[in-house]
Amino acid sequence: xxxxKKMDAFLRxxxxxxxxxxxxxxxxxxxxxxxxEHPCVKIVFRKAKHIFPNISMDTVNQTLLTFNQIGVxxxxxxxxDVRRFDANMKNHQHFRCLKCNRIIDLQRKFLESICTPKDIxxxxxxxxxxxxxxxxxxxxxxxNYV
Numbered sequence: 001x002x003x004x005k006k007m008d009a010f011l012r013x014x015x016x017x018x019x020x021x022x023x024x025x026x027x028x029x030x031x032x033x034x035x036x037e038h039p040c041v042k043i044v045f046r047k048a049k050h051i052f053p054n055i056s057m058d059t060v061n062q063t064l065l066t067f068n069q070i071g072v073x074x075x076x077x078x079x080x081d082v083r084r085f086d087a088n089m090k091n092h093q094h095f096r097c098l099k100c101n102r103i104i105d106l107q108r109k110f111l112e113s114i115c116t117p118k119d120i121x122x123x124x125x126x127x128x129x130x131x132x133x134x135x136x137x138x139x140x141x142x143x144n145y146v
Contacts, residue, residue, distance in 0.1 A: 006033055006087070010072050017070045027051050028063045029072065029087065038076050038084040038094075038103040076103055077130060093130075097137035104137065 010029050014021050031047045032039065039047075045060040064085050067073035076084040076094055084103060086094075093106040111131050120126065 003030070003033055013070055013072050019066065019070065024048070024052055024055060024059065025063055025066075028060060029067065032064070032067070032073055032085055032087040035087075036105075038086050040082040040084050042082070044085070074128070077132070093132065095133040095135065095137070097140055098134055099136055099140040102137055102139075106133070 007026070007030065010026075011021055014025070019025070028044060028048055031044050035043075037043070041057065041061045041064060044064065045055070045057045048055050048060055064073065064083075067085070067087075068075055072089065073085050073087045074089070076086050081101060086103075086105075088105060090107075091112050093108060093111055095104045095106055096102070097104075114129065114131070116126050116129060
């Protein structure tokens, strides 16, 4: 049910932005929505290729960048790796494992209330505050990858 609501919102936002709703765009967005791994273009491309054998990597890349521009997905910054995408537009934080490169969503309410410094507000228009942690995940710690 949650995915259906998000797909409806996606279609509405596409229309508001004058973006043609194609089967490829819809499938790429659904792939992104159903993923919990913050996939890169290559991962989304491989999954989309099963649905649309003739789809190109460039189409997937441009589609994901368009999703970022219209606000239905965003690029997880700071990974030092290939661009990773997230369709979870709710305010949340990320943890990246430096060993396995997994990105994990965190939901800590107290971090959402961190105030933007006045000198930044006075000078810039802040659109998003992102909190990003790096370290070794529990799985890698248990495998003694530390």
